[in-house]
Amino acid sequence: MPLLRQIAQLGHPALRTPARPVALPAKDVLRTFVDDLMATMLDADGVGIAAPQVYDSSSLFIVASRPNPRYPDAPLMEPEVVINPEITWRSDEVVKGWEGCLSIPGIRGHVPRPQRIRARYRTLDGSEVEREFVDFVARVFQHEDDHLRGIVFLDRLDSTRDIICEKEFRKLTPP
Numbered sequence: 166m167p168l169l170r171q172i173a174q175l176g177h178p179a180l181r182t183p184a185r186p187v188a189l190p191a192k193d194v195l196r197t198f199v200d201d202l203m204a205t206m207l208d209a210d211g212v213g214i215a216a217p218q219v220y221d222s223s224s225l226f227i228v229a230s231r232p233n234p235r236y237p238d239a240p241l242m243e244p245e246v247v248i249n250p251e252i253t254w255r256s257d258e259v260v261k262g263w264e265g266c267l268s269i270p271g272i273r274g275h276v277p278r279p280q281r282i283r284a285r286y287r288t289l290d291g292s293e294v295e296r297e298f299v300d301f302v303a304r305v306f307q308h309e310d311d312h313l314r315g316i317v318f319l320d321r322l323d324s325t326r327d328i329i330c331e332k333e334f335r336k337l338t339p340p
């Protein structure tokens with residue numbers, strides 16, 4: 166049975182510490198950790214989660230966009246475990262979209278990000294993947310990738326006026 170991990174909240178140094186590369190292929194302890202991370206993300210209605218959010222410094226995150234109470238309009242995808250990523254290309258076109266963060270509860274930010282990215286990373290078995298992501302999934306990927314570098318979405322805002330409370334966010338996206 167996977168364990169639910171405690172999620173670090175903004176202010177904890179774990180969220181500001183760059184992650185370290187993961188040795189591959191994954192040993193059992195890493196697979197167990199990924200199972201825990203997945204369970205923790207699903208329990209919290211996240212669409213992604215990065216290792217530093219559960220006090221672990223591995224360069225690893227999960228992207229798992231799907232519609233849920235926190236993101237009713239999110240597209241459905243097969244969850245992807247992303248290890249040692251590098252964003253190799255970003256589109257010039259930048260779009261703003263609403264983001265929240267399990268480590269920053271209660272608020273949302275309207276965050277500008279490149280609309281399309283290309284990324285290279287490894288999977289649990291150690292194989293290399295290069296893939297393009299677009300729109301909401303590209304946004305989640307970049308949000309999680311930032312966590313590996315000690316960056317949170319608040320750091321990416323144009324203005325503090327682009328922060329709203331969760332209650333007001335829910336009025337923007339009625340169920």
Ligand code: ZN
Pocket residue numbers: 265266267268308312
């Ligand atoms: Zn986050």
